[in-house]
Amino acid sequence: MPAAAPVLTWSSTFHLSASPPPPSLTGDKLLLPQAALERLLEAASQSATNRFQSPTYDPASWDSVSPYEQLARRNEASQQLPHPLIFRLTNLLNGRTAYAGIREFSAEENEVILSNFLRESLAIPNELDLQLQEHAAEVGASIKVEAVDVPKGTFARLRPLDAGYEEDWKPILENHLQKNFTTLAVNNILSVPRLLHQSNGQKDFKFLIDQLKPEGAEAICIVDVDLEVDIEPLNEDQARESLRQRELRKKAESSSGGQINIDGPKEGTISNDDYVRFNLRSWDQSKPIFINVPEENVDVMVITNALQGWPKMEEWTWSRFDGSKPITILPDDPDIQNAKELRISMHVYEGATIDPNSKKPTPSSSTNFLLSVTQSIDMSDDEAAAMTDDNPDNEICSNCKRSIPKRSMFLHQNFCFRNNVLCPHGCGQVFKKGTEVDHWHCPECKAFGTNTADRSTYDKHMDIAHTARRCSACDYSAGSLSELASHKTTTCPSKLILCRFCHLILPQEEDTDFTAAFTGLAPHEKSCGGRTTNCHICNRIVQLKNMETHLKHHDLERKSKPLPRVCRNANCSRIVTFTGPTDNELGLCTVCFGPLNITEHDPNHSKLSRRTELRYLTQLLKGCGKLWCTNEMCKTGRANRKPPLPVLSSKESTAAVKPLVAVEGLLSGYTSFPLHFCVDSDTQKRKNVAEMLSFADDSQGKGGWAVEWCTKAVESVSHDATDEVDLANKAKDWLEKFAVRRNE
Known part of the structure; x- marks a missing residue:
């Protein structure tokens, strides 16, 4: 059995590093220099030597260990440190103690770096002031670190x-x-x-x-x-x-949220500093989407299912923080292309209300909201008022710039100049005298607004639009909340993605070669997509990240294929792949043309016409005798039809065949009237399956495939099929890969 980890006897004194702890150093963790690790291993080796020294070896004793086994155990234990490695820290200046675990052995020589939690426990300030910086060496020398063994907690x-x-x-x-x-x-x-x-x-x-x-x-x-x-x-x-x-x-709990539909508004309550979330899963992809919440103090953030999780204050694609207009998402916006879901979060920006009596934060109150998602444009009050400006009986007031009937302009202006004030900055806002002090214009952009009694919209605007923010996951510094949200939803290394190759949710990693923008692959996906697989169409070995482009080539090649040429025989299910010499100008496949083919010179095709007439008359007067035949130009086929067709006499047969075998009609080619020759049972079954496949999808409004493509599919897979059902399934798979649909 493996040797137990040794109990260390080790201590040392280090200088406290003057630099602040890194953000990754949290909890009760510390950083020690590399030399400390070497001394700890030496202490572990010495402890192992002491533990595995045994009296004289006695082979007759069950408890005795052979010298070879003692050496093996000592060597194994000398390379082990206790897990976890725990230290007692002592601030020798004030006697305060604390317990810590190791993060890394990466500190500078003779220095120790402590987390903020350990600094507080040892009564050391988190940020050293100027006076402390001058005596950093003295403070650092007072930290004693010793390895200890503490019991497991219950x-x-x-x-x-x-x-x-x-x-x-x-x-x-x-x-x-x-x-x-x-x-x-x-x-x-x-x-x-x-x-x-x-x-x-x-x-x-x-x-x-x-x-x-x-x-x-x-x-x-x-x-x-x-x-x-x-x-x-x-x-x-x-x-x-x-x-x-x-x-x-x-009492101030937020509504639960859920699914929302177009033109199906949702109302509820939202508590301050909380989120209420809705998702939209179906909409008209050709029309814009308007997301509106009339409450000005409710902020709205939206993302698509391309991003993991729900939108937050620092992670969104579309947002509205000023309460002015609804969010408009245009159908040609690249962020909504191929989206299957819109995720909407609502948040009340203000924090808790301060009770003037207690001066303590009280629990958050709730705010009512009405969320509506539409795809139709409703005329606003301002737009409706603007349409009345064209009325010839109206005039524009020189003070409030509103359209007023001429007959009442005098009275209106007397009242307006006495009670109203027009914003001097040119935004067009009109205020009652005495309230214009609450109106503001941003000195850094063109935004403007009006403070209310319970909140400052100016402070909110400055915080949202002009306050620098730092990404919590990397070193990126943004000048505004919008820049930070754009970073977190695009280039941030910690942005979570669903890898299209390994199907795991993980960070996209850093884009070191700056190719993600034009490849459409996150850095992790570029590495993960380097694996290879076989193309299911051509069976070539292709990298996963190149498979989409490879399949597009297949799709382009598929759509450029011409419509297959089916045998001119109406009962045949073969494709004419080779037009052949001039004597096969009938448009028949080689099997159907075989009985009509001769080697004699026939420049006028008169002999071909006579052979075709003879074959027709033989079918009509004698029949082929096949049970499956349903050929209307065959005696047997006419009898097998339901209801049966009458038998034709010699005179009637000759009259019916004559116009069909005229040289001009026979040689009119593939697009002329069909020929009717009897075929074998397998060919008849394939013909029925091809017609069934062509009719099934077309009847369901799915576009489907032309009968020519279905015929080619059935012919291509017929040698592998076991029965008609298997033939239809395999033919449909072939059509999905290689055929062109009617609506493509």
């Missing part, structure tokens, strides 16, 4: 420091601890990102670690354990306040 009791926690904090905590922490220590404070509907403008929710089990443990390890977490309020007052806030939140 229980942790947490107490929230603020009211408002919910029962569903347990899965949030579980996920947060699993990703960021190796240990938990008594009296430490955990900062966990709040739930969206609980944020109220605050970033984190803080929990005090009050009790741990096993009993008496100062710290516990939480890696690979089944840890029970219990959350209890600090006191009764906090419990009552949390219950009150929970009840208020229930």
